[in-house]
Amino acid sequence: MDLSIIIVNYQTYDLTKQTIESVINKEHPFTYEIYLVDDASQxxxxxxxQQDFKEENADGLIKFIASPENKGFAHANNLALKQTKARYVLLLNSDTVIFNDCLAKCLKFIEEDESIGALGCKVLLADGNLDKACRRSFPTFSVSAYRMLGLSHFFPKSKRFGKYNLTYLDKNQTYEVDCLTGAFMLVRSKAIHSVGLLDEEFFMYGEDVDWCYRIKADGWKIVYYAGAEVVHYKGGSKKRPEKSKLTHEFYRAMYLFYNKHYKDTYPWIITGITYSGIGVMYGLKYLKNFLER
Known part of the structure; x- marks a missing residue:
């Protein structure tokens, strides 16, 4: 098998169906299978x-996995990752739509360079703008500070201040980056076997950044490939936990990532500032949500 596509569904029937159809309604010059992991939808x-795609299920094209409980995005993907034997794996959000020959282009590109461990493509939002999460730098102390202080917003073309989302780079060019988005991430199975599965400590944010960090640390390239496109209906798959849960997990992911990869790198004063900054941002966001309610 050339490619295993993993799609996680959590109460997003229409979107998930649309995503699957955007794949299977096209002819592909490679062998593939789809793992549809349901994260305990109610x-x-x-x-x-299962009814809509019973023929594809019978043919082995789509394999359904029902998780008995919702343990998060990383856990759901790992259920499929433990089963696949394909040469490449694609993490694909349930609120995305594949354009034209996107998959064929991405597979061809990654196969031509055996040093690439993970590949992302141009991920567009519904309004046509680039989903900034599809090409990022790791959230080091300085990169995160520039973003928290709003400098990345005011000086997006600055190589220093715009580093988090690489806004100073041309979105139509291909280049190495630090990390990609889990909405579309094509990963070489050899890299997965080397670095391990997604870290299930991350519930629904940060697991993609952590995976890219480990893949890159293992010597593989992480590449943003501008020659292929998908649409990401961002937020559509967030009919999931309530807003307070999303906020909690977002800032918890920040803490987990820093604690895992940077705590022993920076002096204690930097670590203290980082933890305080995360706490302040969490508190302000929680207050904003409260006032909106």
């Missing part, structure tokens, strides 16, 4: 998807 979406 809306009957799994049963409806």
């Amino acid at each position: 809306d009957g979406s799994l049963e409806k998807l």
